[in-house]
Amino acid sequence: MSEHQPVNPEPDLRELFATHHLRCTRQRRVLYGALMATDSHPTADHLFQELSRRDHSISLATVYNTLEAFCRAGLAQRIATPSGSARYDASVHNHLHIRDENSGVVADVPEDLGKRFLDAIPREVIQQLESHLDFDIRELKVELVGRYRPDMRQ
């Protein structure tokens, strides 16, 4: 559904970037646009190829550097994967990921389901962990690893 929605080449990013002290360049606009437009957690190379195909010229080094800048600014998030190349994600609110063991693909758990999961964790369990470990928990990363069920339709 959201698979091939067109990338708006110039969303209202000026303000967003300004807020985060990022210069608003063409490359940053199209890169962030592409990252926002997908929920497939692309790798740097995915994004590079996607933008090249769309004639939005950008160099691979800039893709890497810019994604890194987005992450520092809190506009994106890097997801480490077992397969070597990092994947990126424009939405930064706490959410869960599912990872398909077969393909390595990472996807988001829909907000409401994720919230239900997080809300189910009793606060005192978190506090117990924090005090026992002497650790401030700032973020909970949860990944559901498994595989999609076979499609049973004939």
Added chain:
Amino acid sequence: MSEHQPVNPEPDLRELFATHHLRCTRQRRVLYGALMATDSHPTADHLFQELSRRDHSISLATVYNTLEAFCRAGLAQRIATPSGSARYDASVHNHLHIRDENSGVVADVPEDLGKRFLDAIPREVIQQLESHLDFDIRELKVELVGRYRPDMRQ
């Protein structure tokens, strides 16, 4: 406490390896011994250096290949990290990790605390996720990201 416990150079690994269809070589024994003996989730290079220091000669390529063999056999687990190099873990039962944002170091959450956390998640929330996503959840990876509290002792 378990920081510097001596690595038993020849634990009873013959059987373990046999069960998992792994040849029992000197390199595999010392490598698995070293991995078992620590809870610091070492990188391949950590292990290589540690063993080299102990005169347990092994090549870096063999460390990589052998860790990969352990993972395939289910005797170890590879943890992807944001910083590039993978970390390894000999214990494979479901457990939680904490990651220090400052140092990048990953550590285990003690079994009992982890269990308390996992047990706090209602089964029906999991089932809800599975049916909504049409996905079989085989493993739950949870990482508590944050930082250790400053030591207040004077």
Added chain:
DNA sequence: TTTGATGCAAAGACTTTGCATGCTT
């Protein structure tokens, strides 16, 4: 005008592979 961003190529970090040799089974 100043400062930071971009692009290119080169370097760097981490990991895997090809192949000859050696050790386990």
Added chain:
DNA sequence: AAGCATGCAAAGTCTTTGCATCAAA
């Protein structure tokens, strides 16, 4: 004896960096 493991070096992948040029503020 057969077959997998090892070690080395080379190749591969992914990412970062140096530096000259260019664009945003």
